[in-house]
Each structure stands twice: as structure tokens, then as C-alpha cells.
Amino acid sequence: MLNLERLRTLHAVSTTGSVRGAAEALHVTTSAVSQQLSRLEHEVGQRLLEKQGRGIRLTDAGDLLAEHAARLLRQVELAETELADRRGTVAGTLSVAAFATAARGLVPSMLRTLRQEYPDLSARLVELEPAEAIAQLRHADVDIAVVQDWPELPLAVPAGLSSAPLLDDVLDVALPCSHPFTGRAALALDELRDEDWVGWPSDEVCHGWLENTLRRNGIEHPIGHTASEHSTQLALVAAGLGAAIIPRLGRGPTPEGVRFVPLLPAPRRRVFALWRNSSTNRPARRAALRALQEAARQCGAGSGA
Secondary structure, X not given: OOOHHHHHHHHHHHHHOOHHHHHHHHOOOHHHHHHHHHHHHHHHXXXXXXXXXXXXXXXXXXXXXXXXXXXXXXXXXXXXXXXXXXXXXXXXXXXXXXXXXXXXXXXXXXXHHHHHHOOOEEEEEEEOOHHHHHHHHHOOOOOEEEEEEEOOEOOOOXXXXXXXXXXXXXXXXXXEOOOOOOOOOOXXXXXXXXXXXXXXXXXXXXXXXHHHHHHHOOOOOOEEEEOOOHHHHHHHHHOOOOEEEEEOOOOOOOOOOEEEEOEOOOOEEEEEEEXXXXXXXXXXXXXXXXXXXXXXXXXXXXHOO
16 A cells, blocks of 8 residues: 555655755655655655656656645545534644735734634744745645735636635835925825835845836836845835835834835735635634634725725
8 A cells, every 4th residue: 555655755746846845845854755755666666756967857657646646635634624624623733824024914913813712723824935835835834825916917826726815905115204205195106217226136026026017107227226124125215225115014113214105006915815725624724714814804904905
């Protein structure tokens, strides 16, 4: 009989594309992954992996078995979910992945609610960008992913995942307090065509959104300074080194030397939750989604939802 944990290992290699990636996803060593795969090959009597350049790829037999492994793992989770639903108690463990501002502005309230209302549930947060959060969600390394997209740049949700909206988050322009526009009630983005800009690193999805948004408004100035943390971006703005477009969710107090001015039309990003279809009826997942939606309602007025 095929060993489920070895099939889980093969599935991890298939979804991450490497032994190292599988080891990271499963929180084991690369040696442990290699041993599991070697034993699985012995069980099935066929080669499942072969070298490809400096890496590896699955053989035809490996691809076939990985597809079966994915279905079996979904079925196992579905069985666990139905048993938990039958029991009706919110218990066990649950992990939530969220991008930085959602991790700061939404998830703490959700975790507090879960701790107060469901003491038998152990919930944890891991901060991840949407692409990595989705990858870990599909691999069942996290249970819920809080992600973002924009109406003009929608996120592709893979098959096998369900979604629920949380809020629409408004973004404002941050200017140095000495800027002549800080007294304005609102600004059109094209009025800022001569500004220097502070934004996100090029490997983050927000960077692409900002570049496209500036370009659509006739702004050709390159993004000069980049930083992942909004606090760093705002420090650069306060120093007079450029303007930045900052979301309201998880913003915190306005730093000295910075003024926020609303934009018209107001840019908005969509924040929503994802989970695996096979966990839909799990009581802990339902409770966590309710707590997330309540946290979103509480901060909705500040974020423009």
C-alpha cells in the first residue's frame, strides 16, 4: 500500500518544483525529502524523478502519481473536514497567511476574537505576499490566505480555491508637509506629474500596479526610491524625496512631516480571503472567516469600504 506521507512529499515536489522547495514547505530537511522519494520509488518500482540541468523534474510516472497524490490529499482533508463538521466544535490548529498591511490591520483583531471565543483553537499568523500565500495554501501549509488585487489588475485564483471579499481599501497620496498641495481637499493624480515617486520593490505586485497607475495618468517619472515597509516610504516622503501612494488599511499614525491628501478618483484595492474547497465546511475555517469579516467591517469606514 502506498504511504500517504511519501505521497505528500511527492506532491510537495510537484507543486514547488524542487526538493529544496518541498523541504521548506514540509519543514523538513532536503535529505528527508530525498529519502521519502527514494522509498516511494522502491514501492512503485518506477523512477519518479530525473535530473534536468541543475535541478530535477518528475518523470511521466511521477507526474501521474503526483496527480493521484493531489486527489488523495484533497480527499483526506475533506474527510477530516466532514468529521470536524459532524463534531461541530471549533478546535485544533489554523494558520492564516496575509500580506503586510492586512497582517497589521485585519488579522490581529481576528486572532483576538478567535482566542476569546474558541479557546480550543490554536490560530497563528504568517506574513506572506499573495503569490507565496497562495502557493502555501494550495499545498495545505496554511488554511486561509488574505490577498489583494486591483480592479484593473485582477488576481488569478487557481482552481480548487474559494474566495470571499473582505473590503475595498482606499489609497491616498502622501506628500511632504511643505508641499504646496497639502492644503487641498483632494487631488487628481495627473496634477502630480512632475513629482518624484517612492514605491515598492520591483518584485512586489504593488510596484507593477503603481507603475501602471502613474503611466495611465500621464506620469512618466520613474519610481526613484523603493521600500517594502510603508514606514520607510513615509520617512522618505517626510525627507522631501518624493510622493507615495499609501493604502489606509493598517496605516497607523501619520508621521511628522507627512500629509495625506485624498485622490479623485480614489484608487482602491480589493482585499479578500481564500481557502481550499476541501476545507469549506470545517468549523474552524468558518469561524476564522467570520472573525475576518467582522474585523474588515470594523476598519471599513477608515478604508473606504
